[in-house]
Amino acid sequence: MVDLWGGLSQAFWLIVTLDGDMLDIALRSLRVTLTALVLACAIALPLAAFLAVRRFKYRRTVIAGLNALMGLPPVVVGLIVYILLSRSGPLGVLGLLFTPTAMIVAQMIIIVPLVASIAHQSLRDLWQEYHDLLISMNVTQTQKIQTLLWDSRRALLTASLAGFGRGIGEVGAIMIVGGNIDNVTRVLTTAIALETGKGDFALALALGFVLIALTLAVNLIIHALSRTEREGRW
Amino acid sequence: MQMFPLTVTNAISRRHGKTLVGPVSCTLMGTGTTIVLGPNGSGKTTLLRLFHGSARLHSGTVTWACDAQIARQQTGFVFQRPVMLRRSVLDNLIYPLRLRGITKKDARFRGETIARRVGLSDLLGHPAPVLSGGEQQKLALARALITDPKILFLDEPCAALDGKSTRDIETILQDAVASGTRLIMATHDLGQARRLADDVLFLLNGQVAEHTPAQRFFDCPTSAPAQAFLNGDIVE
Ligand SMILES: Nc1ncnc2c1ncn2[C@@H]1O[C@H](COP(=O)(O)OP(=O)(O)O)[C@@H](O)[C@H]1O
Ligand SMILES: [Mg+2]
Numbered sequence: 424m425v426d427l428w429g430g431l432s433q434a435f436w437l438i439v440t441l442d443g444d445m446l447d448i449a450l451r452s453l454r455v456t457l458t459a460l461v462l463a464c465a466i467a468l469p470l471a472a473f474l475a476v477r478r479f480k481y482r483r484t485v486i487a488g489l490n491a492l493m494g495l496p497p498v499v500v501g502l503i504v505y506i507l508l509s510r511s512g513p514l515g516v517l518g519l520l521f522t523p524t525a526m527i528v529a530q531m532i533i534i535v536p537l538v539a540s541i542a543h544q545s546l547r548d549l550w551q552e553y554h555d556l557l558i559s560m561n562v563t564q565t566q567k568i569q570t571l572l573w574d575s576r577r578a579l580l581t582a583s584l585a586g587f588g589r590g591i592g593e594v595g596a597i598m599i600v601g602g603n604i605d606n607v608t609r610v611l612t613t614a615i616a617l618e619t620g621k622g623d624f625a626l627a628l629a630l631g632f633v634l635i636a637l638t639l640a641v642n643l644i645i646h647a648l649s650r651t652e653r654e655g656r657w
Numbered sequence: 658m659q660m661f662p663l664t665v666t667n668a669i670s671r672r673h674g675k676t677l678v679g680p681v682s683c684t685l686m687g688t689g690t691t692i693v694l695g696p697n698g699s700g701k702t703t704l705l706r707l708f709h710g711s712a713r714l715h716s717g718t719v720t721w722a723c724d725a726q727i728a729r730q731q732t733g734f735v736f737q738r739p740v741m742l743r744r745s746v747l748d749n750l751i752y753p754l755r756l757r758g759i760t761k762k763d764a765r766f767r768g769e770t771i772a773r774r775v776g777l778s779d780l781l782g783h784p785a786p787v788l789s790g791g792e793q794q795k796l797a798l799a800r801a802l803i804t805d806p807k808i809l810f811l812d813e814p815c816a817a818l819d820g821k822s823t824r825d826i827e828t829i830l831q832d833a834v835a836s837g838t839r840l841i842m843a844t845h846d847l848g849q850a851r852r853l854a855d856d857v858l859f860l861l862n863g864q865v866a867e868h869t870p871a872q873r874f875f876d877c878p879t880s881a882p883a884q885a886f887l888n889g890d891i892v893e
Contacts, residue, residue: 549743552740553740553742555711555734555736555740556736556740556742558711559709559711559732559733559734559736560752560753560756561729561730562756566756570742570752574742574743574744575743
């Protein structure tokens, strides 16, 4: 209990004094995960829409595959990305191992299946609703996908928030490919793991509370932004 | 661009090995309103979709006087249950215009104009899915008309509406006819058929039992099922 209170008060002080190291680490967390999220959404959302409207032979297999990949263990993703990026690996020449870029790549791989699966669910439902109308209007494939993405933007926002949650709280993959290097690749989750290992529970807890505050803040901001939209009553 | 006659020869629609409609042969000429009349399940929806080109032909042909793709661009379709985009009424109205690359400003102007014509002006900012059934169908009709289609297909548009809404819809349809739109409309409502038809295609069990000018159809139908239907008997 003492540690819990200690953590809370230390978190409080870290935040109100805008502690330099803490700010640095928190901003890096945010930057890595938001970058990974934006890139992942750019892949996952069109992919989900494509899977919703297009029939092809292995569609069901691809969807089942995506669903299964949602449960991909981050540590394994980290390991694979590590092997690919390591000096002797196929992408070793890029020299990306132990950089934030490597962390972004790993997080993208983790986020894409999650966002695509959730998004696909709602896009498929909307497509069922719209199917006859859009067919009767001779829409092109691109117009079809644009319409579905736009009209289910709220559900897609929820899907991407789920992706954000998974990315920002993830430790296994970024620990392996980032290496938790101070001032370079240390983010909130890896710092927590490190401080816990060193026995500094209060600092670890403080960082944990910062992480929670950050996640809440991002969620609230995005919801507030989407609610200012006038057509928001579906 | 000459689109008519629409010539249908031995058209058959099948689903899961069962024949839904056909073989149907008929010719639709370029003016007036064709009413596809028949009891529930007789194949009206399927036939309209065959005409329109959105149902797959199992065999036979459906040919326009012009290229099918070009003809398709000139059509609109109104469904029995209106499909509302999850957008405002105005954005629903202008959706087909936006698809055609018309600027938001011009589209908006045309949307407001047609909204006045169908009596939706006060609802333009409302989300379309919360409208009443009658309002939704008016919106669907206006949305189909906003591109000035040469041909409008309507699948029992008033089946779920009350008398007032039905009358409003029919008024809009008569205006459209007056400005040159060719209507092909399914209904099982005899009164509506009498009010709107120039020729009647009477369907029963997926077959065209009779295709005659409206006057003749209502005065002295030649087929026994049509006679029974007009007498108010339940035909199936
Ligand atoms: N997608 C479908 N699959 C199987 N049967 C269908 C399908 N659509 C319609 N049918 C059947 O085809 C027949 C004609 O249907 P429909 O064209 O909807 O008739 P109507 O519009 O006159 O009520 C009905 O017996 C119906 O059950
Ligand atoms: Mg029907």
